[in-house]
Amino acid sequence: MIKKDILLFISDKKTVLVIAVLMMLGIAGIFLSNGETAPTRINVGVVDLEQSNRSEMVKTYFTRNEDFNSFINVTEGTEEEIEEIFGRGELDFYFVIPENFTDEMIRMKNTPLTAVVNSEDKAKAAIYGALLESYSEYITSVEVNVESLTFAMREAGYDSSLIRDTNNSISWDLVFTALGKDAFFNRVPYDRMESLSLTDHYIYSVLVLLVLYAGMLTGYAVLLERKSGVRARLVTCGISPARQIVSKVIVYGTLMTAVFLIVTYMMNIFGKLVFSFGAGLYLTFMIYGSCIGFSIIALLIRSRNGYCFFSNMAILLMTVLGGGIVPVMYLPNALSSFAKFMPAYRFVTFILQRS
Amino acid sequence: MGSFKLRLKLLLADRIAALCYALCAVVMISLLFNMNLHASETSRVPVGVACESASPAAERLNKRLLESDALRVTSGTMEELTQLLMDGYIGSIFVIGDDYEEKLRSGIREDIIKVITPSDDTSSIIVQDIVAGYMMYDVCFFRTFEEYSSLPDMSVTEEEFSEYVASVAENPMYDFDFDIRYIDVGSRDKNNAEITTAMIYRQIIAGLIGMLLLVLVVCGCNGFATENVQSIALRRRTIAGNLFNAYLLEMAAVLVYLTPAILLSALIMIGESGPGGAVLVFLMGEALCMFFIIVCFVLAAVIKSASAYQLVGTVICLLLGACGFINTFSSISGTPLFGWTPVAAYINAFVEVLV
Numbered sequence: 001m002i003k004k005d006i007l008l009f010i011s012d013k014k015t016v017l018v019i020a021v022l023m024m025l026g027i028a029g030i031f032l033s034n035g036e037t038a039p040t041r042i043n044v045g046v047v048d049l050e051q052s053n054r055s056e057m058v059k060t061y062f063t064r065n066e067d068f069n070s071f072i073n074v075t076e077g078t079e080e081e082i083e084e085i086f087g088r089g090e091l092d093f094y095f096v097i098p099e100n101f102t103d104e105m106i107r108m109k110n111t112p113l114t115a116v117v118n119s120e121d122k123a124k125a126a127i128y129g130a131l132l133e134s135y136s137e138y139i140t141s142v143e144v145n146v147e148s149l150t151f152a153m154r155e156a157g158y159d160s161s162l163i164r165d166t167n168n169s170i171s172w173d174l175v176f177t178a179l180g181k182d183a184f185f186n187r188v189p190y191d192r193m194e195s196l197s198l199t200d201h202y203i204y205s206v207l208v209l210l211v212l213y214a215g216m217l218t219g220y221a222v223l224l225e226r227k228s229g230v231r232a233r234l235v236t237c238g239i240s241p242a243r244q245i246v247s248k249v250i251v252y253g254t255l256m257t258a259v260f261l262i263v264t265y266m267m268n269i270f271g272k273l274v275f276s277f278g279a280g281l282y283l284t285f286m287i288y289g290s291c292i293g294f295s296i297i298a299l300l301i302r303s304r305n306g307y308c309f310f311s312n313m314a315i316l317l318m319t320v321l322g323g324g325i326v327p328v329m330y331l332p333n334a335l336s337s338f339a340k341f342m343p344a345y346r347f348v349t350f351i352l353q354r355s
Numbered sequence: 356m357g358s359f360k361l362r363l364k365l366l367l368a369d370r371i372a373a374l375c376y377a378l379c380a381v382v383m384i385s386l387l388f389n390m391n392l393h394a395s396e397t398s399r400v401p402v403g404v405a406c407e408s409a410s411p412a413a414e415r416l417n418k419r420l421l422e423s424d425a426l427r428v429t430s431g432t433m434e435e436l437t438q439l440l441m442d443g444y445i446g447s448i449f450v451i452g453d454d455y456e457e458k459l460r461s462g463i464r465e466d467i468i469k470v471i472t473p474s475d476d477t478s479s480i481i482v483q484d485i486v487a488g489y490m491m492y493d494v495c496f497f498r499t500f501e502e503y504s505s506l507p508d509m510s511v512t513e514e515e516f517s518e519y520v521a522s523v524a525e526n527p528m529y530d531f532d533f534d535i536r537y538i539d540v541g542s543r544d545k546n547n548a549e550i551t552t553a554m555i556y557r558q559i560i561a562g563l564i565g566m567l568l569l570v571l572v573v574c575g576c577n578g579f580a581t582e583n584v585q586s587i588a589l590r591r592r593t594i595a596g597n598l599f600n601a602y603l604l605e606m607a608a609v610l611v612y613l614t615p616a617i618l619l620s621a622l623i624m625i626g627e628s629g630p631g632g633a634v635l636v637f638l639m640g641e642a643l644c645m646f647f648i649i650v651c652f653v654l655a656a657v658i659k660s661a662s663a664y665q666l667v668g669t670v671i672c673l674l675l676g677a678c679g680f681i682n683t684f685s686s687i688s689g690t691p692l693f694g695w696t697p698v699a700a701y702i703n704a705f706v707e708v709l710v
Contacts (some may be wrong), residue, residue, distance in 0.1 A: 119537035137488030145495035181487035195476035201403035305372030313379030
């Protein structure tokens with residue numbers, strides 16, 4: 001039986017050719033994904049209509065701050081210049097610091113700071129919008145507290161020059177506290193859990209997806225054999241349907257495992273992703289499990305088209321619920337509770353968790 | 356019209372396939388509907404907060420974090436949250452230590468909060484910025500009160516000063532907001548509608564809808580592949596008549612067969628797009644499916660193997676879906692890639708309808 005199934009698999013030259021091409025594409029993809037991409041920089045424009053020492057101080061803080069400079073390019077200019085650069089699509093967003101902005105801020109006259117965001121890309125614009133919203137919290141906190149101090153001092157009858165000096169010194173202190181907010185946090189890496197970049201997450205997810213499709217192909221072979229009457233003829237020769245399916249699973253499972261192990265071995269040698277022996281073993285079990293699962297589905301669904309609809313949708317469903325497309329933490333609670341039972345989720349957590 | 360009727364009859368006559376198609380379409384579309392329903396909530400960044408302090412400042416921060424529009428906070432003990440971090444349900448844990456208020460009172464601005472992240476994680480830095488925004492109010496309060504209490508003849512207690520600041524904070528005049536304007540540089544469209552992070556989530560859902568439709572097309576066109584294998588297509592060439600028209604009508608029949616699923620998919624975001632937008636989404640879905648039906652028809656004619664057709668068809672679906680997602684994510688982090696691919700174009704058109 002096993003010999004027959006191996007010959008059958010090899011004789012479908014087109015399928016073998018497609019698998020070989022896919023394997024080569026996978027290996028080529030590993031090489032291509034190895035290229036280092038330059039870190040993304042955000043291009044920000046500043047129009048300073050105030051042109052005061054204070055506004056200059058804030059700008060200098062940003063332009064000389066190493067952390068800030070590592071991911072942001074600041075371009076300064078007149079309103080016309082910045083609008084022209086923005087119009088060419090070279091800026092992600094720009095600020096307009098209005099005349100007397102810092103003076104009015106210290107005097108608690110709320111002159112809004114205009115931020116013009118390039119919304120050509122909606123997703124990018126959404127992130128910048130959310131970031132600016134969070135920064136407005138900082139300014140509100142500083143304003144409210146400084147204002148309260150000024151009011152309280154006025155009510156208590158303090159001298160106006162003392163009020164102004166106190167207001168000035170505390171305003172700058174709090175502004176620089178807000179700018180140095182990174183120091184508030186003590187980051188402690190949890191060494192039993194690795195982080196995963198989005199690209200790596202998708203590489204693992206695609207791998208699991210292909211494992212499921214390998215299972216689907218096995219089921220399809222089982223279905224074709226039944227539809228063509230081969231199964232019935234083999235039964236008359238004394239070969240039970242169970243034996244036929246076990247043989248299919250062994251042949252397809254072993255051949256698919258070999259293909260996957262070659263690709264993951266290549267990943268280990270040439271790629272950035274590291275596959276442990278345990279991960280390889282886990283993948284092998286998943287391939288055999290998927291072959292068994294889809295062979296059972298092929299036994300239950302008698303229509304070829306019905307099998308294709310059902311198994312394709314089952315794979316898509318398992319991938320979505322397992323966080324293969326949207327990471328589990330971003331799924332609604334009702335859906336993420338199913339993740340534990342999904343292969344994509346199990347595989348990714350197996351890779352990430354260190355015992 | 357004979358070819359049209361014949362193809363439609365062939366598709367509908369396979370009752371098991373029709374049942375599987377209906378069941379799968381309804382299940383997948385319900386899942387996507389659920390994801391869209393919770394888009395605003397689930398697009399927030401998931402974090403864990405372990406509040407180990409019962410001090411008023413710690414409780415205030417905990418409350419603000421729970422009410423945040425940008426974060427999806429899960430409160431719990433360290434053990435519970437560590438397990439959630441390990442399982443991938445949250446991205447980081449913020450620990451408000453029992454000395455939180457004490458540190459703020461004594462003017463300490465460093466290591467106020469412990470952040471536990473997976474090793475090598477960098478993505479939680481942006482979450483820190485959001486959390487810092489909620490901490491700023493208390494940081495500023497304790498600093499201003501310290502300044503106030505150091506003044507000569509100061510007679511106000513901390514409680515009185517706190518009430519005073521709270522009354523000022525209630526005044527909307529001190530609620531600083533950026534004046535954010537969105538301009539689409541490509542079309543010079545000044546659309547000031549707020550663009551939220553839920554938009555990114557909806558782009559992913561749109562991509563999933565696109566992939567779902569492509570997978571349905573591959574299954575719907577299975578008949579073409581089977582007929583090519585059985586040489587029916589070859590025999591048809593011997594019959595007189597316009598084969599081009601006949602094939603066009605057959606492809607239209609497949610489109611009609613898939614129309615209920617396309618219609619349901621257009622209704623997923625009707626709440627956001629409105630009835631007019633839903634009609635546009637429906638038409639976009641029809642166009643995407645028609646394009647892919649032609650691709651599958653050509654594929655079936657070229658490959659002439661049912662298994663290889665399934666494999667190549669689903670791989671093309673995955674590749675096109677991946678290109679759509681890559682376009683969405685690459686545009687967030689830099690230059691958009693694969694914007695010309697069908698699923699990416701479908702996602703972009705979807706977003707234009709939603710904004």
